[in-house]
Amino acid sequence: MNPHRHPILTPIAGRIPPTLSAPLAMRLDAAMQAALPTLLAREAYVVTRVATLLDVLAVAPEPADLVQLEHDVRTLKQQLRDLACQGQPGLRAIELADRLLASERPELMDAAWSPAWLHAAEMRWLDKFNRDLGNYARWQALVLAAVADVPEARIEDVAAGAAGFLLWLAEHTDRRDLHLSASDYSTNYVAQGQRAAARAKPGAIPVAVLRRDATHLASIAGQVDLIVCTQATHHMPPALIARLVHQGLRAATHGVLLIDVLRSAGGMLAAGIGTNLSTPAPPLMIDAMQSIRRGFLPAEFALYGHLAGARYVRADAQGPAYAVLHARLHAQ
Ligand SMILES: C[S@@+](CC[C@H](N)C(=O)[O-])C[C@H]1O[C@@H](n2cnc3c(N)ncnc32)[C@H](O)[C@@H]1O
Numbered sequence: 345m346n347p348h349r350h351p352i353l354t355p356i357a358g359r360i361p362p363t364l365s366a367p368l369a370m371r372l373d374a375a376m377q378a379a380l381p382t383l384l385a386r387e388a389y390v391v392t393r394v395a396t397l398l399d400v401l402a403v404a405p406e407p408a409d410l411v412q413l414e415h416d417v418r419t420l421k422q423q424l425r426d427l428a429c430q431g432q433p434g435l436r437a438i439e440l441a442d443r444l445l446a447s448e449r450p451e452l453m454d455a456a457w458s459p460a461w462l463h464a465a466e467m468r469w470l471d472k473f474n475r476d477l478g479n480y481a482r483w484q485a486l487v488l489a490a491v492a493d494v495p496e497a498r499i500e501d502v503a504a505g506a507a508g509f510l511l512w513l514a515e516h517t518d519r520r521d522l523h524l525s526a527s528d529y530s531t532n533y534v535a536q537g538q539r540a541a542a543r544a545k546p547g548a549i550p551v552a553v554l555r556r557d558a559t560h561l562a563s564i565a566g567q568v569d570l571i572v573c574t575q576a577t578h579h580m581p582p583a584l585i586a587r588l589v590h591q592g593l594r595a596a597t598h599g600v601l602l603i604d605v606l607r608s609a610g611g612m613l614a615a616g617i618g619t620n621l622s623t624p625a626p627p628l629m630i631d632a633m634q635s636i637r638r639g640f641l642p643a644e645f646a647l648y649g650h651l652a653g654a655r656y657v658r659a660d661a662q663g664p665a666y667a668v669l670h671a672r673l674h675a676q
Contacts, residue, residue: 357477358663364508366608366663368438375428383424390416394651398590402562414583436459447637452627471508480512491570498523498568502558503576508535514549527556559584561591571596578638590652599672605639608669612636645669
């Protein structure tokens, strides 16, 4: 048996349906997804203002526009929740519980005072966690499906940390025609990723590791086929997520694939128990649980897709732990 794989967690990770692990979150999500078209039609004026702000911010970022965008996106998110729960006290109770669960408090790895060694250690642990639990393999399937009809597909993983996912994919995929790049705005993570890329196994596809802000993608408009972003949007405020999706849709011919933590009480409990069994280091345990509280319901991802101007928007839960958005500018 592979000594890196956890005997209990690995076999069940990803196999539990979200309706079983997060039944209440999924009920709220279904109601929010159903309410989304009504919200977008009812708030057409604000939706148009958001689209205009996103267009302007792509070419001439102004702090005041970012403040307005943040306000508008937050307001729409709350209105979506309210609309979904209208006249349904049971759903409202679930919504209130979800509001208590959700938290915007930064993770320790985002705190200005946290040392570089902690950042590097968290990134290594996250990489090991994703390898061991089969997350990379599941994300690979989503990525390859999104570019199935694109020969020589150019894929950029943004906010990629130390490039763990694409380095894994480069080693394991059967598709030898992919052009892979991984970017992050942290020079430390980029350096960590470049060192890892230099140590790649013979036969792996090369991965370019570079520095880039995931919310400033206008300079690569049309230059890639898929923008991927895993486990990073929960580190960003709503306006920046909207910017990432908006600019990503214009950077990539086949759209944006966001994969991030599904917010649910069950997920938070599992993260607490799972990190306790696999990595009993307090900062990692705290951040694992906090990342779930900062996570998403798929309907929130869908809202970002529509606000960013996507015509094709698919947002759902993947397994017990992840919310996934695939958005494309054109309907197919
Ligand atoms: C939890 S790590 C996830 C790393 C990797 N995507 C993964 O799944 O393992 C979050 C990453 O997002 C990066 N990040 C946050 N905001 C960013 C931005 N605006 N541009 C680029 N990177 C960003 C951080 O530097 C960090 O490496």
